[in-house]
Amino acid sequence: MTVQPKARPPHSSGRQQRPAIRRAVAGLALVAAVAGCSAARELKLSLSGSSTVAPLAAEIAKRYEASHPGTRVDVQTGGSSRGIADARSGTAQIGLVSRALRPEEADLVATTIGIDGIALIVNGANPVRSLSDDQIRAVYTGAISNWRQLGGADAPITVVTKAEGRSTLELFLEHFRLDNRRIRASVVIGDNQQGILTVAGDPHALGYVSIGTASQEATAGTPIRLLPLAGIAPTLENVRSGRYPLSRPLNLVIQPPPAAGVAPFLAFARSPEVHDLVEAQYFVPPAR
Amino acid sequence: MAKRGAARFDRVIDTALALLAWLVALLVVGMVGWIVADLLRQGLPRLSWAFLVELPGDAGRSGGIRPILISTLLILGVCLAVSVPIGLATAVFLAEFQRGHRGFGPLVRYSLDTLAGVPSIVFGLFGNAFFSITLGLGFSILAGGLTLACMVLPLLIRSMEMALRAVPAEHRLATAALGLPQRVSLLYIVLPAAAPGLAVGLVLGIGRALAETAALLFTSGYVDRLPDSLLDSGRALSVHIFDLAMNVPGGGSQAAATALVLVALVLLINAFTSWAARRWLGSLHSTTF
Numbered sequence: 001m002t003v004q005p006k007a008r009p010p011h012s013s014g015r016q017q018r019p020a021i022r023r024a025v026a027g028l029a030l031v032a033a034v035a036g037c038s039a040a041r042e043l044k045l046s047l048s049g050s051s052t053v054a055p056l057a058a059e060i061a062k063r064y065e066a067s068h069p070g071t072r073v074d075v076q077t078g079g080s081s082r083g084i085a086d087a088r089s090g091t092a093q094i095g096l097v098s099r100a101l102r103p104e105e106a107d108l109v110a111t112t113i114g115i116d117g118i119a120l121i122v123n124g125a126n127p128v129r130s131l132s133d134d135q136i137r138a139v140y141t142g143a144i145s146n147w148r149q150l151g152g153a154d155a156p157i158t159v160v161t162k163a164e165g166r167s168t169l170e171l172f173l174e175h176f177r178l179d180n181r182r183i184r185a186s187v188v189i190g191d192n193q194q195g196i197l198t199v200a201g202d203p204h205a206l207g208y209v210s211i212g213t214a215s216q217e218a219t220a221g222t223p224i225r226l227l228p229l230a231g232i233a234p235t236l237e238n239v240r241s242g243r244y245p246l247s248r249p250l251n252l253v254i255q256p257p258p259a260a261g262v263a264p265f266l267a268f269a270r271s272p273e274v275h276d277l278v279e280a281q282y283f284v285p286p287a288r
Numbered sequence: 289m290a291k292r293g294a295a296r297f298d299r300v301i302d303t304a305l306a307l308l309a310w311l312v313a314l315l316v317v318g319m320v321g322w323i324v325a326d327l328l329r330q331g332l333p334r335l336s337w338a339f340l341v342e343l344p345g346d347a348g349r350s351g352g353i354r355p356i357l358i359s360t361l362l363i364l365g366v367c368l369a370v371s372v373p374i375g376l377a378t379a380v381f382l383a384e385f386q387r388g389h390r391g392f393g394p395l396v397r398y399s400l401d402t403l404a405g406v407p408s409i410v411f412g413l414f415g416n417a418f419f420s421i422t423l424g425l426g427f428s429i430l431a432g433g434l435t436l437a438c439m440v441l442p443l444l445i446r447s448m449e450m451a452l453r454a455v456p457a458e459h460r461l462a463t464a465a466l467g468l469p470q471r472v473s474l475l476y477i478v479l480p481a482a483a484p485g486l487a488v489g490l491v492l493g494i495g496r497a498l499a500e501t502a503a504l505l506f507t508s509g510y511v512d513r514l515p516d517s518l519l520d521s522g523r524a525l526s527v528h529i530f531d532l533a534m535n536v537p538g539g540g541s542q543a544a545a546t547a548l549v550l551v552a553l554v555l556l557i558n559a560f561t562s563w564a565a566r567r568w569l570g571s572l573h574s575t576t577f
Contacts, residue, residue, distance in 0.1 A: 054510060054531075054535065055347035055348070074509070076427055076509050076521070077510050091421075193536075193539075194534055210537075213537040280347075
């Protein structure tokens with residue numbers, strides 16, 4: 001116990017380790033190199049907000065970057081409320097908001113880049129062809145709970161609504177003058193696509209989603225049907241003309257004065273140069 | 289007569305139990321098969337070499353996933369570069385120096401188990417508030433990787449601690465009896481012996497990191513451009529799948545193809561990790577003794 005021989009691993013093991021160490025060092029150097037070349041760009045715009053607007057905004061951003069070298073446009077999501085908050089706080093120069101601005105948001109300026117309509121949808125197997133506003137209100141408040149009361153099969157209605165914080169929900173509530181606390185929902189969904197999947201998979205479901213999404217899915221053969229609202233068919237033409245009652249503007253909002261480089265981007269996002277992108281996302285370009 | 293009846297009854301029960309066990313096992317395999325088959329059915333037609341190397345177009349409905357794949361690997365790289373050294377060191381501390389039920393060790397373990405139960409969206413909000421805003425990293429691969437590191441650390445440490453504890457105490461006693469210092473025992477005996485278990489911990493951590501969506505949406509972000517640096521925002525595969533499946537109409541098949549790539553990536557990294565762990569740590573073992 002008195003002698004403590006200094007145990008050294010044989011030399012050979014040191015040699016064995018070296019390639020591994022060298023590889024690790026090389027890897028770190030690579031990471032450092034990648035981190036180091038964050039070249040200062042002349043201009044960086046950041047957008048954040050509505051998950052409905054984000055895919056469109058990202059496409060517009062890409063086209064803008066291609067025609068404006070030296071400008072970089074980053075798009076983040078998180079919902080319209082976040083778009084408003086980020087535009088106000090300056091976290092993002094431009095907020096994405098999928099509804100019209102409210103009176104208390106008069107400090108912000110909106111640029112409409114597209115219009116989205118909301119459609120009531122039922123499963124393709126459902127015989128019910130139309131519902132009045134009163135009937136829809138009754139279903140969503142729980143006063144009507146069976147399709148038989150609406151001229152359909154004897155089956156309970158699966159009421160599909162959107163989660164709190166979604167502007168589709170806000171628009172829906174506003175249009176039907178409903179209070180979210182009064183809504184008796186069977187399923188609460190987050191996004192359009194989830195709503196379509198829910199209704200397509202349940203023959204007794206009633207839900208509401210973006211018209212663009214719904215008509216694209218219906219055309220692609222997904223078993224859902226769009227219901228007319230107040231007798232007006234839920235078509236893109238009717239949304240464009242403003243006849244369809246349940247529609248919303250897709251806005252880019254800023255807190256004036258606009259930061260450097262923001263004004264040209266807003267002008268570009270409104271221009272006919274991006275109308276094909278707006279239509280590709282199943283939205284309707286704004287009338288000029 | 290009664291005895292024979294009882295024996296037959298036992299046999300019937302045994303057979304029934306065996307059948308039940310088989311059935312349950314088949315159900316599990318069937319579930320995995322179902323998921324993979326569904327992904328293959330929807331995603332395989334879209335999958336090609338071009339899908340891996342092209343840039344995404346039309347909000348992800350056309351083109352490929354090259355920037356997303358690269359961002360994912362960078363996020364994972366940052367996550368592992370931070371979490372593996374810290375994780376291994378903490379696991380060694382807990383397994384080799386704090387074996388008892390008193391003192392600092394139990395407190396660390398309790399904190400880790402609490403952290404492991406925190407939902408990932410909470411890590412996302414924390415990462416956004418701390419790394420993105422307080423530290424000023426913004427939406428960046430670095431912020432995403434660091435947030436993921438915080439999230440996988442509890443899992444990594446606890447499984448690595450288990451692996452180290454599973455090494456028989458006799459190994460340590462034998463090196464001590466030879467008069468070798470603890471670092472030698474740790475480096476040349478315990479770590480190599482625990483290598484397969486450590487690899488399992490690493491694989492679990494990588495799996496959790498690659499699957500993560502909620503923690504990344506608000507930290508590494510949504511931008512699907514090819515990143516220039518770790519300070520750029522970069523979209524992870526899981527975020528891409530979420531966006532295509534939930535926000536982009538007609539993005540379903542691209543989402544399935546991306547999911548296939550993610551599953552393949554997980555399997556590939558798992559295989560590589562266990563191979564590398566055995567080889568690297570195993571080489572320490574074999575050359576020393």
